[in-house]
Amino acid sequence: MVLLCAMGKEHMAIQSALQALAPTVELVERALVEKAPFAVYRYTLRLEERATEWTFHLIETGIGKVHAALATQRAIELYHPKLLVNVGVSGGLYAGAQVCDLCLSTAYRYHDVWCGEGNERGQVQGMPAQFSADVTAVETMAKQLHIPLHQGLLLCGDTFIPDAEHLRAFAQQYPDLVAVDMESAAIAQTAYLYQTPLVSIRIVSDTPLTSQDHGKQYADFWRQRDFFLAPFADAMRLVCSLAERL
Numbered sequence: 001m002v003l004l005c006a007m008g009k010e011h012m013a014i015q016s017a018l019q020a021l022a023p024t025v026e027l028v029e030r031a032l033v034e035k036a037p038f039a040v041y042r043y044t045l046r047l048e049e050r051a052t053e054w055t056f057h058l059i060e061t062g063i064g065k066v067h068a069a070l071a072t073q074r075a076i077e078l079y080h081p082k083l084l085v086n087v088g089v090s091g092g093l094y095a096g097a098q099v100c101d102l103c104l105s106t107a108y109r110y111h112d113v114w115c116g117e118g119n120e121r122g123q124v125q126g127m128p129a130q131f132s133a134d135v136t137a138v139e140t141m142a143k144q145l146h147i148p149l150h151q152g153l154l155l156c157g158d159t160f161i162p163d164a165e166h167l168r169a170f171a172q173q174y175p176d177l178v179a180v181d182m183e184s185a186a187i188a189q190t191a192y193l194y195q196t197p198l199v200s201i202r203i204v205s206d207t208p209l210t211s212q213d214h215g216k217q218y219a220d221f222w223r224q225r226d227f228f229l230a231p232f233a234d235a236m237r238l239v240c241s242l243a244e245r246l
């Protein structure tokens with residue numbers, strides 16, 4: 001498995017979350033294996049319910065679609081993962097979305113792509129209009145009944161907090177829309193080209209459709225470690241539930 005996150009602070013939250021999961025999860029080793037063009041770390045965990053240790057790689061992609069695509073391609077070519085898992089923060093778009101909620105991807109789509117007549121909005125010509133998440137991974141995670149999840153479509157584009165009007169139109173068009181971010185569909189397009197299964201867990205850091213000041217909401221999310229650690233710990237519990245088949 002390769003775990004992809006965009007930002008160093010997401011990585012730090014993931015690392016702290018894993019440490020917070022002790023003794024169910026023991027962080028045996030964390031090693032930097034490559035610095036550039038993308039920081040790659042090797043994580044070895046001991047899971048209470050498994051006899052053996054479990055190793056995966058984590059890659060910090062950087063923000064946005066180009067970073068995400070390049071890092072995903074690098075991760076696939078270096079490690080040939082059976083599954084890509086994308087963990088990060090996002091703008092929650094479903095009705096009643098709350099900061100710190102967890103979203104689980106079933107599909108991915110761009111909100112800032114238009115290739116002209118004959119294509120759907122969001123469709124890169126020659127590609128599917130929408131990419132699918134790995135069904136088995138989604139089902140495995142959804143079975144963790146003690147963790148509430150909002151399942152559905154992730155929207156992606158190279159803009160932080162696109163304006164609410166732009167997003168509202170998508171929310172009306174796609175009833176299963178759950179969140180917006182800046183990497184997921186680019187990771188999904190790359191995963192599609194390399195026929196590698198992908199699933200994403202996105203923690204809600206802001207709610208662009210309802211908040212008066214999304215920027216402040218997002219900044220406040222990162223200001224309180226105690227606040228964001230709990231959803232990251234739940235996200236990593238979900239990731240560890242996949243260890244059985246990886």
Ligand SMILES: C[C@H]1O[C@@H](n2cnc3c(N)ncnc32)[C@H](O)[C@@H]1O
Pocket residue numbers: 006007063064088089090091092159160161162180181182183205206208214218
């Ligand atoms: C700014 C970083 O946080 C994520 N992110 C969090 N909230 C939003 C939002 N409302 N719009 C776009 N991206 C968002 C992106 O994926 C990027 O990595």
